[in-house]
Amino acid sequence: MQIEVNHRPAYALATVSLDADEIVVAEGGAMVSMDTHVTVETAAAKKEGQGLMGGLMSGLKRMVAGESFFQNKFKAAGSAGSVTFAPKHVGDIVSYTMTGACGLVLQSTAYLCSAESVDIDAKWGGSKSFFGGEGLFMLKASGQGPIVFNSFGAIKEIDVTGDFIVDNGHIVAFEDTLSFTNTRFGSGFMQSILGGEGLVCKFSGTGKLWIQTRNPQGFGEALASKLPMRTN
């Protein structure tokens, strides 16, 4: 599987070239174009060995995590072929290869596509991420092979050694060798409330962290307040 990213950073497009009979799994609605002989199979996301109920539960967890209930499997049937994918948002795309040495934690809307050998699981973020404003779930990728994720805005990769602080709305993904705690920004009332920074995430340890240069929540609020009210 070869992955090429073009038109970076605002309107990035990922082109996945598959060998004969190779499969790429993708987020629902992400496909832009493909070779005609590539077949598509839609199934509730489930792991190897899971039965019907297991598949249903995985699907539900994914849905709560902000991803689609169903995943699409694109297979280059018979001969090599390619598929292009784009996220819904304006922003960049990163291709990352999982070596099995560590897992990858993704913010729920960051997932785009991955090799079949990578397991994507909706992970209960617990109260820690709930109060962080990131939604209840995060996605946890494990296994080996390429995974592709997307950001809102441009993406910046940071090699963390020691501690690093990121605003919650700007987290895209991080290696699970990093631990994190949510903390209030600044020490006093003036800094934490009036500074407009709210909650931040403090990462510790050694590992890679990806942050996005725009906050989707901030963009949505800035634009939607200028739109007419909705009735539903």
Added chain:
Amino acid sequence: MQHDIRNKPDFASLHIVFDEGDAIVTEAGAMMGMSPGLKMETNMKGGLMAAAKRAMGGESVFMNTYTATEGGQRLDVAPSSPGDMEHIHLEGGAVVVQRGSYCASTPGITVDSSWGGWKSMTAGEGLVMLHCSGEGELWLASYGAIHCQHIEGTYVVDTSHIVAFDESLTYKVRSIGGMKSLLFSGEGRVCEFSGTGRVWFQTRSAPNLAEFLHPFRRVKPKK
């Protein structure tokens, strides 16, 4: 005439330096800057019927024609949406352009709406596509980057991402996968192109942006 597209792909704009007597036609409202001596005419190009058909194609009824009264005069053109522009040189061929993607052209290009018929309606592209033919230069604009794919044989593109394609290609609209994919894949309908030619597609779609923004809108209180 010299022309180039700058600031690709995020905020593309078209910059033209005219020779005397050169002219260019643009969609209404696309002019960003111009030399004061440039002669500008606003008309319903092609007459009332052509204008009405264009309006159905999602384009403006009125088009502006800019003519250079002396060499060296300039015109800067900017589309309304953030995104890319693409230049297409036509020599007697024709391209079919998705409604809303036409930006500007030289007078040798005829821009006509043709009924896409039932086929394009089920593609969710609206009833009308623009048919651009003749000899000269054509500029398209879209939300997102524009990606050009050369097709020899067959190729599939999601209908909501199509910007334009060579008329030499034939196409049919279909869904992908089986029944389950039709209902749950989140993939809309696709166009399957056959033949030899180019298809241009945009790497983002405006409906997706609107869908993202909708939940942020304030809710009108119930009476």
